[in-house]
Structures are given as structure tokens and as C-alpha cells.
Amino acid sequence: MMIVAGIDVGGKNVHIVVKKDSHLLEKITGPTGMKKAEAVERLYDQLLKQAGWTRKDVDWVVTTGSAAQRVAFANASIPDVEADARGVIKLIPAARTVIDVGAEEGRAIKISAEGRVLDFAINERCAAGTGTFVEAMARALEVTVDEMSKIALQSTRSLSINAQCAVFGESEVVSLIHQKTPKPDIARAVMNAIAGRITSIARIVGLEKDVVMVGGMAKNAGFVDSFQKNIEMDVIVTEDPDYIGAMGAAEAAADEVNGKNPKTKT
Known part of the structure; x- marks a missing residue:
């Protein structure tokens, strides 16, 4: 044993x-x-x-x-x-690209059929591409992270916010709230912003099927949906990501x- x-x-x-x-x-x-x-x-x-x-x-x-x-x-x-x-x-076993987005950083990893790391890229310069950013935006919207994930899928229009800096991004979200922008549209903008950051590092290593997402943000349906649309590929979310x-x-x-x-x- x-x-x-x-x-x-x-x-x-x-x-x-x-x-x-x-x-x-x-x-x-x-x-x-x-x-x-x-x-x-x-x-x-x-x-x-x-x-x-x-x-x-x-x-x-x-x-x-x-x-x-x-x-x-x-x-x-x-x-x-x-x-x-x-x-x-x-x-x-068919996985070749791994996307891991957690509380503090996001990473994209290219792996071999044997599970060896061939290449990787990490987003660690700013919290705007992480779960911590989502938590901050959820607090600004006065919803839970789970609620934010769900309402993002209800959005009817596309908005853009700054994904290069968490501070600037939060300022834009607060401005949208003051403009009475519907919460689903703001939530979708946040998910799109993070997805954009992660897509950038994923393209550095190269996207190859199967694409598998892990980490805490893999449980965020709104983010997964935004990322899939960005890369125009299906994304597999593991059990207990x-x-x-x-x-x-x-x-x-x-x-x-x-x-x-x-x-x-x-």
C-alpha cells in the first residue's frame, strides 16, 4: 500500500x-x-x-x-x-494547453502527450488578470462572485474596461455603476477584460487542443464563456479545477x- x-x-x-x-x-x-x-x-x-x-x-x-x-x-x-x-x-490525456487562473496570477502552459511542460507564460504584473480582481469588482457591484459569474451570462451588450491595471479597471467599473449601467453588462465587461489578459499569454505559448482550464476561476462560468469566445475554441473544465x-x-x-x-x- x-x-x-x-x-x-x-x-x-x-x-x-x-x-x-x-x-x-x-x-x-x-x-x-x-x-x-x-x-x-x-x-x-x-x-x-x-x-x-x-x-x-x-x-x-x-x-x-x-x-x-x-x-x-x-x-x-x-x-x-x-x-x-x-x-x-x-x-x-488529450490535453495540450493548460490555462490556470487563480487568485493572484494566471498562466498558460503548453504540455506534451507525456505531460511534460514544453513552454509557459505567466501574467503576474497586475491583479487585473486574476480572481482577486473579480472579487474586488463583485464587491463594487454588491454581488457575490458566484452571482457575478451568472449575471455576466445575461449581458445584452458589449462594454470595454481597462484590463491593464486593476486600479484603473476598478475606477471604470465604479464609473459605469454611477452611469446606471446594468450589472450584467458590467459583469460581462469584467469577464471579457480578464479573458483578454489571459488570451494574450495563451497566444504566447500557442493554443493547441485540447485546451483545459484549471484554478479557481475555472469555476466562474462567465469567465470561461468569455475566454472561449476569445480563443474561438472549446475549453474543458476539469472536475475540482x-x-x-x-x-x-x-x-x-x-x-x-x-x-x-x-x-x-x-
Whole structure:
């Protein structure tokens, strides 16, 4: 019996999965907070307790994410892009382009049939291309992020807002609100703006079918719809898209235990 864990420590949330042999057994997520290492420790122990195990039962732990190196009990860590590639290719073997949009950054990854990273590009200069921007705009519209996603699909006209800077973008949204612009149209403009930013980095690496979207924004139907229209291609959204990084880390852990040498970085 082999038990491995994958931990994705993001800027906003921690995602953890535990696998027994090749089967996903348990998963958990929670806010990263200011004390990232403590948040991971707490969630990891909670997850193991749910499964009826202790840390000694786990053969290998691999981390990924922006704060992956802060997890002292992990055996190794891998880059975000590798974790995404591993997680996606396990679920969707035909995937060749991975789009990951989370709270703090968006990335486009070109992968091989074996799940190797061939190229990638990251949008990390401004929050205007991330989930954090959507949350800020939802607050301005006085709706939840889920509500914003749904009403964006009800829009009847196309508007443009500045997607180069989150501050300017928010200013434009506030101006549209004062002009009594319908909320669905503003919501669609926000989704289109983010989709435009992500489309730009996707074209850098080249879009090749199948295109798979992961990360928290993959659960935002309004954004997915805008992105699909931008690239004029169908986009596959995985089950539990926000757990893909953790799943990829768990795959790397399993390969390490099985002696497949995934070149994890300690």
C-alpha cells in the first residue's frame, strides 16, 4: 500500500489531497492566511485525522505553489506549472494547453502527450488578470462572485474596461455603476477584460487542443464563456479545477515512491 500527499500552497488558499495507491481518498482546502506554514500544518493534520491516519502513514509529500518551500514536513516541491501539467494529463490525456487562473496570477502552459511542460507564460504584473480582481469588482457591484459569474451570462451588450491595471479597471467599473449601467453588462465587461489578459499569454505559448482550464476561476462560468469566445475554441473544465495543482503534486509524490524519478526539488 502506498499513501502520498500533494499540497498546493497558494496566495489565498491551501489545497491538499491524499492518495492511496492510485485512488484519491481525501481532500481539503482552507484559507492560507498570514501564517501560511501554520495553515498547512493544521489542514494537513485535519485531513489525516479524517482518513484515520497519522503523518507516519504517508510515504511521501510533495508541495507546490507560491509558498511551497515553507512546508517543513514535505519531502520535496515542484513548480506550479509542472504540478498543473501532471494533474491535468492524469485526468485528460488529450490535453495540450493548460490555462490556470487563480487568485493572484494566471498562466498558460503548453504540455506534451507525456505531460511534460514544453513552454509557459505567466501574467503576474497586475491583479487585473486574476480572481482577486473579480472579487474586488463583485464587491463594487454588491454581488457575490458566484452571482457575478451568472449575471455576466445575461449581458445584452458589449462594454470595454481597462484590463491593464486593476486600479484603473476598478475606477471604470465604479464609473459605469454611477452611469446606471446594468450589472450584467458590467459583469460581462469584467469577464471579457480578464479573458483578454489571459488570451494574450495563451497566444504566447500557442493554443493547441485540447485546451483545459484549471484554478479557481475555472469555476466562474462567465469567465470561461468569455475566454472561449476569445480563443474561438472549446475549453474543458476539469472536475475540482482548484485542486489540480495538489493532484499534480501527489502524482509527483507517487512517482517518487515508485522510483520513476520525477526530478522533484527538495
